[in-house]
Amino acid sequence: MKFIADGMLGKLVRWLRLFGQDVTYIGDFSVDPKEEDDVLLNRAEKESRILITRDTDLHRRALRESIESVLIEETQDVAKQLVKVSKSIGEPIRGDIEDSRCSVCNGKLKVAEKTSISEEVPDPVLKENERFWKCVDCGKIYWVGGHWENMAETIKRYENLKG
Numbered sequence: 001m002k003f004i005a006d007g008m009l010g011k012l013v014r015w016l017r018l019f020g021q022d023v024t025y026i027g028d029f030s031v032d033p034k035e036e037d038d039v040l041l042n043r044a045e046k047e048s049r050i051l052i053t054r055d056t057d058l059h060r061r062a063l064r065e066s067i068e069s070v071l072i073e074e075t076q077d078v079a080k081q082l083v084k085v086s087k088s089i090g091e092p093i094r095g096d097i098e099d100s101r102c103s104v105c106n107g108k109l110k111v112a113e114k115t116s117i118s119e120e121v122p123d124p125v126l127k128e129n130e131r132f133w134k135c136v137d138c139g140k141i142y143w144v145g146g147h148w149e150n151m152a153e154t155i156k157r158y159e160n161l162k163g
């Protein structure tokens with residue numbers, strides 16, 4: 001299952017990637033705003049991606065063109081947005097760092113030996129953590145802690161809302 005999201009859904013995109021979903025974010029490309037809808041629909045069709053959008057008109061247009069589309073009406077709460085995506089595709093979305101993608105570039109994460117990344121993370125982080133992951137595309141390094149604890153909180157709320 002792959003997704004493509006419109007330019008208003010940056011936060012949701014980062015979360016979906018951390019949840020291991022393959023998401024193309026149109027905000028990552030320099031696309032003329034006037035052409036954004038066409039680019040979204042073309043790529044969705046060519047790459048068999050499900051469109052995720054905040055735009056009702058675009059959502060309707062996608063459905064008319066037989067492109068699967070999820071309309072996000074919830075504006076603020078990313079946990080609720082995740083529930084909407086999960087219900088629309090009929091599958092739970094789970095947060096699992098073992099199966100996560102880079103929140104910045106959508107690259108896959110690979111386990112990194114502590115010794116191999118010791119130059120790249122701050123000393124306190126290195127001391128407090130044993131397990132690290134590195135994005136195979138942009139090189140960003142991830143570890144369980146900090147934002148992952150905040151993530152656990154959002155996942156918990158998402159799980160509760162999902163029911």
Ligand SMILES: [Zn+2]
Nearest residue numbers: 102105135138
């Ligand atoms: Zn990356």
